[in-house]
Structures are given as C-alpha cells and as structure tokens.
Amino acid sequence: MKVYQANQIKNIALLGSSGSGKTTLAEAMLFEGGVIGRRGDIESKSTVSDYHRVEHEYGYSVFSSVMYTEWLDKKLNFIDCPGSDDFITGAITSLNVTDTALMLLNTTQGVEVGTQNLFRYTEQYNKPVIFVANHLDHEKANFDQTIDQAKDSFGSKVVIVQYPVNVGAGFNALVDVLKMKMYQWGPDGGKPEILDIPAEEKEKADELHNLLVEAAAENDEDLMELFFDKGTLDEDQMRTGIKKGLIARDLYPVFCVSALKDMGVRRMMEFLGNIVPFVSEMPKPITKDAEEVTCSADGAPSIFVFKTSIEPHLGEVSFFKVMSGSVKEGMDLVNMTKDSKERLSQLYCVAGNTRTKITELVAGDIGATVKLKETKTNDTLNDKGCNYIFEPIHYPDHKFRTAIVPVEEHDDEKLGEALQRMHEEDPTLVVEYSKELKQIIVYGQGEFHLNTMKWRIEHNDKIDVEFERPKIPYRETITKASRADYRHKKQSGGSGQFGEVHMVIEPYEEGSEPPASYRFDGQEFKMNIRGTEEVKLPWGGKLIFHNCIVGGAIDTRFLPAILKGIMEKMEEGPLTGSYARDIRVCVYDGKMHAVDSNEISFKLAGRNAFSAAFKNAAPKILEPVYDVEVKVPSDRMGDVMSDLQGRRALIEGMSSEKGFEVIKAKVPLKEMDKYSTSLSSITGGRAHFSLKFAKYDIVPHDVQGQLLKDYEKELAEA
Ligand SMILES: Nc1nc2c(ncn2[C@@H]2O[C@H](COP(=O)(O)OP(=O)(O)O)[C@@H](O)[C@H]2O)c(=O)[nH]1
Ligand SMILES: [Mg+2]
The missing domain is CATH 2.40.30.10 (Translation factors)
Structure with a gap:
C-alpha cells in the first residue's frame, strides 16, 4: 500500500441511527475500493466492521470500527460508529479525529431520534455533514418524506444532490443534479451506466439543479456574482461552492444509495474524493498549550x-x-x-x-x-524534542449505575481484570470499587450499555455475574448542638487506663464561626478557642475540631488521640453506619491521671463522648442529590414532569431550546434508579438528560424511618 500525503487523505465519520445501514455501506465502500474482494452482510454475520461476537449476537455495532478504502488516488479513512445512544462513545471518538460526518438516513423510517441526537453532536464538534439516503430499494422506503423531515429538523440547508427515480423494490436508478446525469445499475449494483436524464425527469431535475446552484453560489461572493451574471454555474464552480458550504455547515448535501445492493456507492465515493475537505483544509488542531499544529509531513512527528x-x-x-x-x-x-x-x-x-x-x-x-x-x-x-500534548477526548457523564457481583466468589479477580479491559476499550464504562458500599459499581450510558457489557463478560470471559441494586452512599450529620462527657477508666492488673473528655458538638456550615459560649439546661459553657484543626473528610464535608481546654485539664499531647477517636465514629455514623460529615467539635474540659492517662484512654473517651453527643444532637441521614437536566420534546413534557415529581424532584427551572423543553431539577440519587430506561420509554427515546452530583441533603422523615429500620434488619441478619 502506498504512503498517502495530507492532501490525499480524508477522514470521515459514518453516523446514523441503528439500522440505517452504516455497516452495510462501509462494506460496499471497502468492496468498491478494492480492500475486500467480496461483500459480507449483517444477516450472515460476515461484515468487516461488525466482527465482535457481541455484535453478531445482537446484530448491530457495539464498537466503532476504523476502516479505510483507496479511491482515485486518495485514501478515505472512515469510522463506522454504533447508532445507539448507549454506545455514543464511538461517535464522540470518531468526531474527534475525523473532518466530515456521513449521516445515513433510513428512508424506511425517516429522520429518527438517533439521527437527531447524532446531528447534535456534529453541531457540537462543528463538523460538515453529508446526508446519505439509504434503503432506497426497500419496499417501505419513502425518499420525499424523509427529505421533508430532514428539512424540518435541520433546516433549508439540506439540499438534494441526487434523487431516486424509482424508490422501492425496483430501485435501480437515480438522477444526479450536480452532474445532470442519470445513474443506472444492473441487479448486482457496482459500476453504473451513466445516461442522459430522460424527458419525464427533466423538469424535476432542472428545478433541483437550480436549487443546488443557488445553494452552492451562496457560499462565495465571486460565485454569487457569476451566478447573477450568467444565471448558472458550471460543475467546477458548483463543487467549489458546495465545498465551502459544507465546511461552513451552510449546506448539507443529500446523496442516495442502496448500501445493500451497492447502488450509488461509487458515485458517493467519487463525491467524497472530490468535495469532502482534506485534513489540511480543516481548522488546525490545538494543543493543551493553545499551540496550533499544522498537519504537515515536515512537522515534528x-x-x-x-x-x-x-x-x-x-x-x-x-x-x-x-x-x-x-x-x-x-x-x-x-x-x-x-x-x-x-x-x-x-x-x-x-x-x-x-x-x-x-x-x-x-x-x-x-x-x-x-x-x-x-x-x-x-x-x-x-518524537524526542516535540512538546505537543493534545486534549483528551471528553466523554459524556454516566447516566446509569448498577452493582455487579460474580456468582462464584473466586471469580472476583478475573472480573476485575475483565472490567478494567472493557473500560480501556470503552471509557464511558466506568468501574468503581466502593469500599464504603462494599460493592463494585459500574457506570454507563444506559441499561442496554451495561447489559451488553454483562453479555460480553459472560460469553467472552466466561464469568457468571449478576447485577445488584446499587447502594446509596448516605451520610449522617447532626442538626442541633449537644454536650457530652465521658470518662474511660480501667484498673485491672498492672497499669491502669484513665481519660475523661467533655465536649460540645454542633452542625458545621462552611465558613461559619463558633459561638463564644453554648447554653445547655440553663447553664452556660464558655468556649476559649486555643487551637483549631480543620479536617477535610475524604467522603465530603468537614470536621472542625477546636481545642478549648483551659487550665491544662487535658495535656495537649492527648488531643490527637481524642481526634482519632472522633474520626473512628465519623467513619461509622451511629444511625446507619454511614460516614458522618459537617460537624464542629469543641473539647473544652476533661481530666487526666498522672500515671494511668495514655493515648488509648483518650481515644476511647473522645470516641464515646462524641457518640453520646451525636445521639442527642438530632442526628439526620443525608442523601446525595443530583442536578438533573432533561431535554424533552414539548408533547411529552407533562408525562416527564409527573414522572419527575414521583421521584421527589425539586423543579428549579424550565426553558425552551430548539424544539425542546429543558427541565432543571434536583433529584435524590435513590430516585434516579433506571431513570434513563423510564425516560426513554416515556418519550420513545426522544429525550436526553444529564446527571451531576450537586450536594447532600437531609432525607425526609419517612425515608429516614425506613432507612433506620433497614439498618436494624441488616444488623440483625449480620
Ligand atoms: N433493503 C435494504 N436493507 C439494508 C440496506 N442497508 C442496510 N440494510 C439492512 O438493514 C439492516 C441494518 O444494517 P446495518 O448496516 O447493520 O445498519 P447500522 O446499524 O447502521 O450499521 C441490516 O439487516 C442490513 O442488511 C439497504 O440499502 N437496503
Ligand atoms: Mg453498524
């Protein structure tokens, strides 16, 4: 194979909803480019692109597949991406490294949810889009309706370059209004016969030709002038205009194919070879240090x-x-x-x-x-001496979580390895070994994403696994001030143990100052702060520890031990054993014994005093609450809202955005279980949402009651 230069290489993402025919089209392109000698198909599981077992099982792409074909002395690299939102990593990855998106439209379905989702990504990455109307040989194909829908969804920038002459089972010809020729195939597709446009198509072809000329002229002042002068443009001028429009996302040309019958594929590739921008014609990539990198063979490797x-x-x-x-x-x-x-x-x-x-x-x-x-x-x-570092690809946040366990305990390690490997292949599969929850939590883009992962673990790695309900990382805190003393005293045999600690605890709010004194049962306790330790807790929130000891009641050297004792209790809250957070502790008094006092005594005294104070400080359970943003088509707004309300959502705002209603809400994580699946079923997959941790909030009274009961039961069973 020859070495291609930057001005001979085009990188293209193959996008489109599931079933639109990307993998089949890739096969035809490889065949036409001579990379393969025979076309495989989805039904006989023989395509070049879908070669993983899981893809054969499910009948569609799970991974993005990198491919190339050689065409008219150019190299077209393309990446076949899975269509479903669950495997969106593929599309995101390829939009990061390609310069043009080939967006397939399934003319038996029209513009689909997947088409719109993926189009939005091309918008985000600012990539040129070419539409390819596929399935034209299918009896249910409807080209006109599909194009109408595309214009509705993506605007008048959708411009026809080709239209099919006879949609349906008899499809064998299309009219190309750029070339002003008709292309016709025998039953095996492949190389077309190029014919004059028949009389009965002339009027329609002329009309569409003029629309294309106008659209091409619009992107360049010189062309516009020429167009006004002469009333038309020649083929080369049109190409120039189309290319400019394409790059500026001012023109989305429409091509026609039957990927299955290999009709229209060669002409489409010819267009890709001629008009799609070369890598060297696109905006230069920028390094992390904001340096523009020129795509040139002479640069540093x-x-x-x-x-x-x-x-x-x-x-x-x-x-x-x-x-x-x-x-x-x-x-x-x-x-x-x-x-x-x-x-x-x-x-x-x-x-x-x-x-x-x-x-x-x-x-x-x-x-x-x-x-x-x-x-x-x-x-x-x-290469040595070159300092470029490119920005990592940003993947979407997870939308679904579950816990996974091996059926056989001894498969633990094997499962860990399999999960790690899968994460490397698909960075949106995130694995967390939660010490706190004592679960392996896997995060993904949707239920289907994780079910596919499970299938692969069971069939490829031969490990039986089960999904479990993921636990919620609750926290505990207090809601009022309280006071407690504790004396730890032990006098058995040799040296004894003695330590006594008096403390006040209260809820801590970020940035708040402690009061000068506290009042309990009519008695005032003055606080004389002599030292403060601020502990940033690894599980979120803080513990503020004040030394308010007067008159040397406890020696300073014992304070770390007291704090250690408190921390032990913070790690295992008294209500449900969850981590505690956001508490201020003032140790203000106590007693020592000249001989028997030691660290262990003060650790125990600190721990028990804290525990007693905590119980009297109106302790509450906190739950993680997430910022949720849902984009819903207007006609489903009501259903989505009432579903959210059933999830204890606090609606914070609503707005409209490009045909969608946007709902912003705070929702407890506990209530977001399988949300992506329900949202998808409520809206027919037409909604989107994102999920980000916001804060910890006190759970409602009834939820706290239930959690306490659950914990008691868990302790009794343990
Ligand atoms: N009739 C017909 N079927 C097609 C065409 N292209 C793809 N298919 C079929 O549609 C199904 C989905 O195709 P596939 O290439 O897997 O779509 P992908 O999910 O976009 O990769 C398969 O059964 C294909 O055989 C076409 O042009 N005409
Ligand atoms: Mg596919």
Missing part, C-alpha cells in the same frame, strides 16, 4: 491515540491519528502523558478485522499499532 481495542491473539491494538510529521515502522517515541518510551514496532492500516502492514504514516492519516507498553487512549506520543 506526533501521534494521538484515540481508541484502544483488545483483540484475541493480538492483545491491545492502539488506534492513532498522525497529528504532525510522519511516523515510520520501528520508530521510538515518547509518551508525553506517561513520560515513558514506546516503540512503534509495527504500523497498520486497519479495515475492521483486516490489517495491512505499512512502513510509514503521514500527518492526517489514521493507523494502528500493537504492543505498546503503557500507552492508553488519549495519550500523545512524540
């Missing part, structure tokens, strides 16, 4: 690893984009993130499960290597 995949017999495969310079087989690079050396012992161009060895890859190109030692997704690797 630098690559960015955007994806890791673990393949049987091969191990870890690292996919990268050459950001600058050129990299050669056998080259030594520095991993800038890990500050370690790596050797590119082999370089590959990858098309799904087929790999072709190559000796060199140049700026702008996408390739893969194997057996890197420490390199992970998002690392930058440079």
Whole structure:
C-alpha cells in the first residue's frame, strides 16, 4: 500500500441511527475500493466492521470500527460508529479525529431520534455533514418524506444532490443534479451506466439543479456574482461552492444509495474524493498549550491515540491519528502523558478485522499499532524534542449505575481484570470499587450499555455475574448542638487506663464561626478557642475540631488521640453506619491521671463522648442529590414532569431550546434508579438528560424511618 500525503487523505465519520445501514455501506465502500474482494452482510454475520461476537449476537455495532478504502488516488479513512445512544462513545471518538460526518438516513423510517441526537453532536464538534439516503430499494422506503423531515429538523440547508427515480423494490436508478446525469445499475449494483436524464425527469431535475446552484453560489461572493451574471454555474464552480458550504455547515448535501445492493456507492465515493475537505483544509488542531499544529509531513512527528481495542491473539491494538510529521515502522517515541518510551514496532492500516502492514504514516492519516507498553487512549506520543500534548477526548457523564457481583466468589479477580479491559476499550464504562458500599459499581450510558457489557463478560470471559441494586452512599450529620462527657477508666492488673473528655458538638456550615459560649439546661459553657484543626473528610464535608481546654485539664499531647477517636465514629455514623460529615467539635474540659492517662484512654473517651453527643444532637441521614437536566420534546413534557415529581424532584427551572423543553431539577440519587430506561420509554427515546452530583441533603422523615429500620434488619441478619 502506498504512503498517502495530507492532501490525499480524508477522514470521515459514518453516523446514523441503528439500522440505517452504516455497516452495510462501509462494506460496499471497502468492496468498491478494492480492500475486500467480496461483500459480507449483517444477516450472515460476515461484515468487516461488525466482527465482535457481541455484535453478531445482537446484530448491530457495539464498537466503532476504523476502516479505510483507496479511491482515485486518495485514501478515505472512515469510522463506522454504533447508532445507539448507549454506545455514543464511538461517535464522540470518531468526531474527534475525523473532518466530515456521513449521516445515513433510513428512508424506511425517516429522520429518527438517533439521527437527531447524532446531528447534535456534529453541531457540537462543528463538523460538515453529508446526508446519505439509504434503503432506497426497500419496499417501505419513502425518499420525499424523509427529505421533508430532514428539512424540518435541520433546516433549508439540506439540499438534494441526487434523487431516486424509482424508490422501492425496483430501485435501480437515480438522477444526479450536480452532474445532470442519470445513474443506472444492473441487479448486482457496482459500476453504473451513466445516461442522459430522460424527458419525464427533466423538469424535476432542472428545478433541483437550480436549487443546488443557488445553494452552492451562496457560499462565495465571486460565485454569487457569476451566478447573477450568467444565471448558472458550471460543475467546477458548483463543487467549489458546495465545498465551502459544507465546511461552513451552510449546506448539507443529500446523496442516495442502496448500501445493500451497492447502488450509488461509487458515485458517493467519487463525491467524497472530490468535495469532502482534506485534513489540511480543516481548522488546525490545538494543543493543551493553545499551540496550533499544522498537519504537515515536515512537522515534528506526533501521534494521538484515540481508541484502544483488545483483540484475541493480538492483545491491545492502539488506534492513532498522525497529528504532525510522519511516523515510520520501528520508530521510538515518547509518551508525553506517561513520560515513558514506546516503540512503534509495527504500523497498520486497519479495515475492521483486516490489517495491512505499512512502513510509514503521514500527518492526517489514521493507523494502528500493537504492543505498546503503557500507552492508553488519549495519550500523545512524540518524537524526542516535540512538546505537543493534545486534549483528551471528553466523554459524556454516566447516566446509569448498577452493582455487579460474580456468582462464584473466586471469580472476583478475573472480573476485575475483565472490567478494567472493557473500560480501556470503552471509557464511558466506568468501574468503581466502593469500599464504603462494599460493592463494585459500574457506570454507563444506559441499561442496554451495561447489559451488553454483562453479555460480553459472560460469553467472552466466561464469568457468571449478576447485577445488584446499587447502594446509596448516605451520610449522617447532626442538626442541633449537644454536650457530652465521658470518662474511660480501667484498673485491672498492672497499669491502669484513665481519660475523661467533655465536649460540645454542633452542625458545621462552611465558613461559619463558633459561638463564644453554648447554653445547655440553663447553664452556660464558655468556649476559649486555643487551637483549631480543620479536617477535610475524604467522603465530603468537614470536621472542625477546636481545642478549648483551659487550665491544662487535658495535656495537649492527648488531643490527637481524642481526634482519632472522633474520626473512628465519623467513619461509622451511629444511625446507619454511614460516614458522618459537617460537624464542629469543641473539647473544652476533661481530666487526666498522672500515671494511668495514655493515648488509648483518650481515644476511647473522645470516641464515646462524641457518640453520646451525636445521639442527642438530632442526628439526620443525608442523601446525595443530583442536578438533573432533561431535554424533552414539548408533547411529552407533562408525562416527564409527573414522572419527575414521583421521584421527589425539586423543579428549579424550565426553558425552551430548539424544539425542546429543558427541565432543571434536583433529584435524590435513590430516585434516579433506571431513570434513563423510564425516560426513554416515556418519550420513545426522544429525550436526553444529564446527571451531576450537586450536594447532600437531609432525607425526609419517612425515608429516614425506613432507612433506620433497614439498618436494624441488616444488623440483625449480620
Ligand atoms: N433493503 C435494504 N436493507 C439494508 C440496506 N442497508 C442496510 N440494510 C439492512 O438493514 C439492516 C441494518 O444494517 P446495518 O448496516 O447493520 O445498519 P447500522 O446499524 O447502521 O450499521 C441490516 O439487516 C442490513 O442488511 C439497504 O440499502 N437496503
Ligand atoms: Mg453498524
């Protein structure tokens, strides 16, 4: 395979909702480019792109697949992305490293939720979009309706370049209003016959041609002038205009194919080769230090690893984009993130499960290597002396959590390894070993995302696992001030133990100052603060510890022991054993014994005094509350609101945004269990939401009662 230069390489993301035909189209493109000799299909599980077992099982893509094809002396790299929101990592990853999105429209379905979701991502990444109307050979295909819907959703920038002559089972021809020709295929598709537009199509073709000319002219002043002068543009001028419009996202051209029958694919590839921007024509990537990097073979060699995949017999495969310079087989690079050396012992161009060895890859190109030692997704690797570091890809926050346990306890370690591996392949699968909850919590994008993970663990790693309800990390705190004394005294055998501690505790609010005195049962307790320790608790919140001891009642050297005792209790709150937080403690008095006092005595005295005071300080359970933002289509607003109210949501605001209603609310984590699944069923998958930890809040009285009961039961059973 030849080495392609930056002005010969185009990187394209293949997007579209599930079932729109991305994987099938990729197969046809690879076939037409001569990368494969025979087209596989989804039904016989033989595509290049969907080669993982889980994809055969489910019948659609779970991973993004990096591929390439060679076409008219150009290299088209493209990444086939899964369509479902649960596997959104694929689309996000590829939008980070490609310059154009090919968005498939399933003409048997029209514009789908997935289409709109993915379109929004292209907007976010500011990438040009080309629509490809697929399934035109299907008896249920409706091209006109699909295009109407696309115009409704994405505006008048959607402009037809091709339209099908005969949609449905007999589909075999389309009219191209850029070329002003008709393309027609035999039953096997492939290379078309290029014909004059038949008389009965002429009027429609002319009309659409004029619309395309106008749309192309709009993007360039010179073209606009030419258009006003001559009333039309020639083919080259149109190409120039379309390309400008494409890059500026002012024009979304529409192409037509039957991916299954390989019709329209060659012409579409020709367009991609001619009009889609080269890497070198797109905005330059920027390093973390805000340095613009020119995509040039002469620059310092630098690559960015955007994806890791673990393949049987091969191990870890690292996919990268050459950001600058050129990299050669056998080259030594520095991993800038890990500050370690790596050797590119082999370089590959990858098309799904087929790999072709190559000796060199140049700026702008996408390739893969194997057996890197420490390199992970998002690392930058440079030649010595080059200091570029590229921003990591930002993945969406998780939307779903569950606990996972192996059925057989001895599979614990194996499960840990499998989960770690899966996280490397899919960074939106996040694993947390919660010491606090004594559970392994896995986070993902939705229930289906995690069910797929479970399938892979069971079938690929042969570990039986179960999902459990994830526990909630409750906290405990107090709501009023209280006072307690405790004397620890032991006189058995040799040396005795003695320590006595008097303390006041009260709720702590960030930044608040302690009062000069407290009053309990009509008696005043003056506080003379002589020292303060502010403990930032690892589980959130603070413990403020004041030394208010007067007259040397307790020696200063015992104070750390008292604090230690208090901390032991903070780690295991007296209500439900959860962590306690946001408490101020003033140790103001006590007693020592000249011989028997020691650290252990004061630790115990501190701990027990704190425990007693805590119980009298109107203790409450706190629960994590999340900021939830839901985007709902207006017609589902009522249902989504009432569902939220059933989840103890506190609605904080509502607004409208591009056809969506946006609800902002605070919702307890406990009530968000499986929210993504219910929201999806209420709205037919048309809503979105995001979830971010906000704060800890006191649980309502009835919830506290239930939690106390649950804890008692748990203790009794233990
Ligand atoms: N009739 C017809 N079926 C198609 C076409 N393209 C894809 N399919 C079928 O649609 C289903 C989904 O295709 P697939 O490529 O997996 O879609 P993806 O989820 O977008 O990757 C499969 O059964 C394909 O065989 C097409 O152009 N015409
Ligand atoms: Mg697919």
